[in-house]
Amino acid sequence: MPLTPVLSRYWDDPQSWTLDTYRRNDGYKALDKALAMAPDDVIATVKDAGLRGRGGAGFPTGMKWSFIPQGPEKDGTVKPHYLVVNADESEPGTCKDMPLMLATPHALVEGVIIAAYAIRSSMAFIYVRGEVVPVLRRLQAAVAEAYEAGYLGKDILGKGFDLDLVVHAGAGAYICGEETALLDSLEGRRGQPRLRPPFPAVAGLYACPTVVNNVESIASVPAVILNGIDWFRSMGSEKSPGFTLYSLSGHVTNPGQYEAPLGITLRELLEYAGGVREGHRLKFWTPGGSSTPMFTDEHLDVALDYEGVGAAGSMLGTKALQIFDDTTCVVRVVLRWTEFYAHESCGKCTPCREGTYWLVQILERLERGDGTEDDIGKLLDIADGIFGKSFCALGDGAASPITSSIKYFRDEYLAHFEHGGCPFDPHRSTLFAGVMA
Template sequence: MADAPTTQPSRPGMPTLTPVLSDIWDAPRSWTLEAYRERGGYRALEEARSRKPEEIVDAVKASGLRGRGGAGFPTGLKWSFLPPPDGGPRYLVVNADESEPGTCKDIPLMLANPHALIEGSAITSYAIGCDHAFIYLRGEVVHVYRRLLAAVREAEAAGLLGGLRITVHAGAGAYICGEETALLDSLEGLRGQPRLKPPFPAVAGLYARPTVVNNVESIASVPSIVLGGPEWFTSMGTEKSAGFGLFSLSGHVTRPGQYEAPLGITLRELLDLAGGVRDGHELKFWTPGGSSTPILTDEHLDVPLDYESVAGAGSMLATRALQIFDETTSVVRAVARWTDFYAHESCGKCTPCREGTYWLKQILHRLEEGRGTAEDLDTLDEITANIAGRSFCAFGDAAVTPIQSGMKYFRSEFEAGTHTPARELFPYTASTVFSGVSS
């Protein structure tokens, strides 16, 4: 076995960080092939090609790597769902359509270390018998798109990809295309809308052929598993949530940014690393996995950030996008902004989501402006209950969980929206993280 990647402690007395994907980020011109190979890049691809494809699938299964895009489905198990080869093509599609409010790990990863994704794509393609891989990127991030294109050209010119073709595809900027089947429709030139399942992509995906769809971080983690082995990977994290991950801290935190750490670390430990909540303030609420996950409060500071523990606390780990809000923040205003996003991004295919998000937006704005009624609160409860679990894809659940959890923990603020504007209870100038901003 090749040398395993190293992990490093932050400083004495602090939680252990695991700079694997982010280890190269501070290197000069870290995005270049030269910098990547200086840190051992593409050794994993060479190692993988010395083994049988099924051995790579088994290693990823044994590692316990779970999808890093939100659902947390076991990655190797997903690969194994592909039917036996029939002589036709099969595809790898990397979901790089990072679009959710608060989620910001894949874009910096691709910007600073694109070759980890390229190498991971090449190893995965070898393991599943694919000779054409696609990376579907959100089109607005032109700088990342250009960097990925350059990385693919570098790898091709160096003869590293063999017969594999990698296509970097820029989408037109639709959040719904983060749903795997809507992404496949978009890749095929159709309007991005979720497909009815079954059949699942593993059986009939891109161009109706067997397809593996994985998140950027999932695929970029594969080279380190090949080099280090499953035992090295499972030595981090928890029994059911193995390995490391990027935790994105934003909002009212002293040092926002990406913190790569073992799954199971707590928000309290991450805040210690990040300098805590901004000076003079205290934590009020936070999201463990972006705006689509139920919010948690300061009583959940010590919940281990792994899939099972966060679910046990009533939320989801998802993309580990930790948005931190202090006591100056209006929950009604925050939830209303997220709802604006979901109403705008609904693809319109199913009635609960299309109509429900529209009415939720109207009600939340009335409450934010202090013009709501007691009936509005009952209607919020009713609409969110009618959307949850009834939309065509997970988008509907994503739209209502912030509202439901917000009302669970801070119902009095929603009730205050029947008589007092949020701007009076929580002035904009108090919650802004930038100076010189007025209401």
């Protein structure tokens, strides 16, 4: 399956982030086309194209926009509508939104203007990780260019549409990637998930109707509007149409971003990336970051779309393909991930706050070689107590690596305490040379 560079087609331009470069590559033509359409027609186009959210869940973007209530409230008041772009990318292994904003920030800005017009919003926010200062500066510069060129502000392109766009720097918390925690943070409160319902479409930012979309979802909108439904649906699969960014990292010869149609396989992507590093073989990998159940080399030919990955027992998530070869200790990797989730838990709900803490304690014991076979059962029990029972998806993300790693690598867990340590520890390699053969 060939690659489909759309968002990334001119990332190699020496000045890819400037307004001039963006205009040379059909920049803001989609905006002109969208403003000539009725807002509902823009929503219908995105819905009919089948664009799905690129932030993890894969919810249809156009459908999300259509949930925004139009017209006055029951008491006659008219609430403002808000558009919020979730650029708080912090899932371990995920690295697609930051390169996109660094290379082509105007693709996101144009997408924001079109989306805001569609949902009848006059105020939009891009919530970006504050630690990523180069991206923050690049976004702020692009927004300033857009204001100066008349793409933002009052009476955009003389079409009577007004929009202000604010780039907001978050203070750095993984939990703020959860949309309701992000909204709390944006309002100036501690970032913690909200109880739903009400959903953001009804009562989001400042208790007003709000759409929260991922960076890649919004940046894909201009291409959909400009090139049309049939063009977009000519790529990908029937239920998961279009193009997307796959992030390959880890033990791969050429890591990076690979823009391809949804439904490509890891085997095909590895061919483009030069394969697993020389002299080694694939051991396990994640299809969508550390919060998705891991796959092994038997899943190389799984179609990397929402249906294919789901049917195989995982989630496509953010398409963060972390590749681990045969030198990697799966217990150590899962411990590091679990330490991350325990550290980033907001502490609001008991299953996640307490469960992630105890997962770390047991995994540390197992990794040292001090555990017992009963500990594996304890891990599964705790994971079951977290999955589907925590306030937000962070708990599910913490439980997924536990259950999937034990499913595929139970023998490796057993080897740790049967032989008093990690079989992959170089200091013990002669002692355990044949353990994992």
